[in-house]
Each structure stands twice: as structure tokens, then as C-alpha cells.
Amino acid sequence: MREPVELRRKRILAVVHARGSVKVSTLAEELEVSVVTLRRDVEELSQEGKLRRGHGVVRPVGGSVVPGARDGTAAGSARRVTKARGVPAGESAGDGGAIGLVVPERHSYLYETLHGARTALEEAGMRITLHITPQSAGAERPQVEQALAGGARGLLIAPRWRSAAGEEADYGWLSEVGVPTVLMERRPRPGSALHALDSVCSDHWYGVHLAVDHLVSLGHRRIVLAARDDSPTARSVRAAFAEIAAGRPEVEDWTVVISSSNAGPGEPGSPPQDAPDLAVLLRERRATGAVLHGDEDALMLVQRLAESGVRVPQDCSVVAYDDVVAALGSTPLTAVAPPRGEIGRAAAELLLHRLAHPLGAGGAVRRVQLLPSLEVRGSAQELSGPTE
Known part of the structure; x- marks a missing residue:
């Protein structure tokens, strides 16, 4: 599936905002698009006032870049500073050490989280280094070690964690x-070595509750979840759906299947898993409602349903989960929208609090959950007539 223009431009803005300055050629290579396409995107974003360009380099609007921050590298981005606010007493924005942000590469769901964190840190006058982890097992540790070797005084991290193991x-x-x-x-995992680590995340149980409750309120009693299984979010969505569907007396039948052949927990290069034909599955189970995770898989599945003669929402009502690109389909998808940007901001604010109030000095560990919302569009409607 070709990446939507809007999503690609969100990725461009997220990287530029995080680094402060980046070469056009470097950005094109990292986002896996042609330089021509990247330059066209940059030109339009520049005309919209969302970034600045010049001599092969792209910079964010606002803030300042001191000498040495024009090379587009993580070291360069570490020198980007703004007016200091909220820095711990006795310190200034320039006092040694940066905040290391560690996120997976090509992970559109987390780009808005990254942007929210970056904004909060800049407002506090903190220097930032971005470390992007490749799609391989154990990729986070070398990036964290690099951040620490560079003098990072704190870390914000979203590991990929494709599998529970x-x-x-x-x-x-x-x-x-x-x-x-x-x-x-x-x-x-509760009771693990990281149970007592500060964390901020979406309440995915509540997000799935919103999706199921919406379908049930429209009269749907037979519901399928087609979901990924390659991230902590995916595993939370699958577990929550099974618990909620089993506990709702209105739901007569439900099942969970994988959303696409590459949505399993295997590492890159491993054999793809078999994904069922969703149109056939819906007919076999007489399902009239579906929750689809994540957005890109949801858009592709809706296209395949149409090709198989299953109309959305006339024959099957759909709720997507993620709301990154759900609104961009030919039929805009009703979607659960985790508060991605607010997650990043809350995580950054928690880290700033922890820098000022270290554990062991009277500060308790904090585990923060933010509730998703439901964006109602045109892909779900009231069930009309019997399902037999």
C-alpha cells in the first residue's frame, strides 16, 4: 500500500522537529522516498509555514539553532535549544547532558508521541538527541548506550518489543x-524488573471498550477483531477485546484473527503468518461488525472487502484502531484515537519531574494512563434487519 501523502508529511515534520535540522538527502533516505518526492513535500510544507528550507537543509519553524546544529545528525540536534522554562532549580538549559529520545524507525503511530515529547522538552529548555532503532531484535540497547555515552541525563523510550519474549x-x-x-x-508486565519504572501510556482496554460499545449500540451482536500481534499496543488490544467481548452478554459471537500476513511477532525476514480472508470469515460467522487494528491494515482490509462484495458500512460496520490515517480512506473510518501527542508530552513532563525529584528522595514511581477517544465517521451504521 502506497503511503498516504498526509502521513508522509507528518513523518517529515516529526523528524525535522525532533532534530532541529536535517539534510534533504538524509531525510529522503531515512523515510525511503525519492529526493524529488521529498523536495516536493518540503516545498509545500514550507509554503504552509510548517518548516523552513534552504541550501539542501530543512529546519523547523521557531526556536533557534546554535552553531554546530546544522548537520542533521543526532549530535547536531542535541545543540538545539529554546528559552528555558521548568528546568530544575539551580540549572539552566545549557548545563551538561541532553534528554535521549529512543523510538523505532518507520513507526507512524509513535511519531506524534515523539513530537509531543519534543515540544514539552523544548518548552522546558532541554536539549534533545533523537536515537532511531532499526527493525531488529535487541536494537534498543545500543541506541541507549550511545545516548548515555553522549552524556544523556535522562531517557524517553518507546521500545518496539515485537514479541513478549x-x-x-x-x-x-x-x-x-x-x-x-x-x-x-x-x-x-506486572511484577517484572520494569514494573517500578515511570511510564505513560494509553488505556487500550478503554479504547477497545469504546469500539465494542459503539458497535453494540448500533445493534451488532457478532463481531470480529482483525488485529496486529507485533507490539505491546497490539497485544493489549487483542487481550482487551477477548475480555470485553466475552463479558458483554449482547455479543453473541466473536473471534480474533491476525490482520495481515506481516502483522505477527516474528522478526523481520521471518516467514509471514497466514491471514484469513476476512470477507469469507465474516460470512462464515455471520458477523456484521469488525474492529480492525491498525489503520493501514484497516484501510487495506476494507479495500479487500469491497473487492469481495462486502460493503462498508452497509454489509459490515468497521471501527479502526489507531486513527493515524483512518480518516483518509475512500470511506473515512470511525476510529479509536489514542492520545499520541499527549502521551509524549505527559512522558516528557514526568521525566522533568523525575529529574527534579529523583527516586529515593521522596518521589514515588508514577504510572500514568490517558484515555483514548472515539472519532465517529462513516464506516459504522445501525444494523438493519436480521443477520440469519
Whole structure:
């Protein structure tokens, strides 16, 4: 599926805002688009006043870049500063050490989280270094070590954690990094080594509740969840759906399937999993409602349903989960929208609090949850007539 223009431009803005300055050629390579396409996007974003361009380099609007921050590297972005506010007493924005932001590459869901964190840190006058982890097992640790070697005084991190086993493999070393650390959009297993680590995440149980409750309120009693299974968010969505559907007496039948062949927890290069034909599955189970996670898979599944003669919402009502690009389909999808930007901002504010009030000095560990919302569009409607 070709990446929507709006999503690609959100990714451009997120990277530029996080780094402060980046070369057009470097940006095109990292986002895996042609330089021609990237320049066209940059030109339009510049005309809209969303960024500045010049001599092959793109910069964000506002703020300031001191000498040495024009190379587009993580080291360069570390020198980007703004007016200091909220810095711990006795310190200034220039006092040694940056905040390291560690996020997976090509992860559109987390780009808005990254932007929210970056905005809050800049408002507090903190210097930032961005560390992007490749799609491979154990990729976070080298990036964290690099941030610490560069003098990072605190970390904001959203590990990819494609599988539960991969997640637990990181618990030991991540609990011992030695600087204040806040997990973004991640909630470790209860009782694990990271249980007592500060974290901020969406309440995905509530998000799934919104989706199921919306379908049930429209009269749908047979519901399918087609979901990914390759991230903590995906695993939370799947577990929440099973619990909620089983506990709602109105739901007569439900099932959980994988949303696409590459949506499983295997590492890159591993054989794809078999994904069922959703149109066939809906007919077999006489399902009239579906929750689809995440957005890109949802848009592709709706296209395939149309090709198989299943109309959305006339034959099947759909609620997507993520709301990154759900509104861009030919039929805009009703979607659960986790507060991605607010997650990043809350995580940054929690890290600032922890820098000023270290654990062991009277400060309690904080685990913050923010509630998603439901964006109602045109992909779900009231059930009309029997399902037999």
C-alpha cells in the first residue's frame, strides 16, 4: 500500500522537529522516498509555514539553532535549544547532558508521541538527541548506550518489543541504565524488573471498550477483531477485546484473527503468518461488525472487502484502531484515537519531574494512563434487519 501523502508529511515534520535540522538527502533516505518526492513535500510544507528550507537543509519553524546544529545528525540536534522554562532549580538549559529520545524507525503511530515529547522538552529548555532503532531484535540497547555515552541525563523510550519474549529480554538491562527513564506508550508486565519504572501510556482496554460499545449500540451482536500481534499496543488490544467481548452478554459471537500476513511477532525476514480472508470469515460467522487494528491494515482490509462484495458500512460496520490515517480512506473510518501527542508530552513532563525529584528522595514511581477517544465517521451504521 502506497503511503498516504498526509502521513508522509507528518513523518517529515516529526523528524525535522525532533532534530532541529536535517539534510534533504538524509531525510529522503531515512523515510525511503525519492529526493524529488521529498523536495516536493518540503516545498509545500514550507509554503504552509510548517518548516523552513534552504541550501539542501530543512529546519523547523521557531526556536533557534546554535552553531554546530546544522548537520542533521543526532549530535547536531542535541545543540538545539529554546528559552528555558521548568528546568530544575539551580540549572539552566545549557548545563551538561541532553534528554535521549529512543523510538523505532518507520513507526507512524509513535511519531506524534515523539513530537509531543519534543515540544514539552523544548518548552522546558532541554536539549534533545533523537536515537532511531532499526527493525531488529535487541536494537534498543545500543541506541541507549550511545545516548548515555553522549552524556544523556535522562531517557524517553518507546521500545518496539515485537514479541513478549523480546520485551522481557530487555527488562534487565533497561532497569539498570542509571539515569531517570520514562517508558512511552509501553506498560511492562506486572511484577517484572520494569514494573517500578515511570511510564505513560494509553488505556487500550478503554479504547477497545469504546469500539465494542459503539458497535453494540448500533445493534451488532457478532463481531470480529482483525488485529496486529507485533507490539505491546497490539497485544493489549487483542487481550482487551477477548475480555470485553466475552463479558458483554449482547455479543453473541466473536473471534480474533491476525490482520495481515506481516502483522505477527516474528522478526523481520521471518516467514509471514497466514491471514484469513476476512470477507469469507465474516460470512462464515455471520458477523456484521469488525474492529480492525491498525489503520493501514484497516484501510487495506476494507479495500479487500469491497473487492469481495462486502460493503462498508452497509454489509459490515468497521471501527479502526489507531486513527493515524483512518480518516483518509475512500470511506473515512470511525476510529479509536489514542492520545499520541499527549502521551509524549505527559512522558516528557514526568521525566522533568523525575529529574527534579529523583527516586529515593521522596518521589514515588508514577504510572500514568490517558484515555483514548472515539472519532465517529462513516464506516459504522445501525444494523438493519436480521443477520440469519
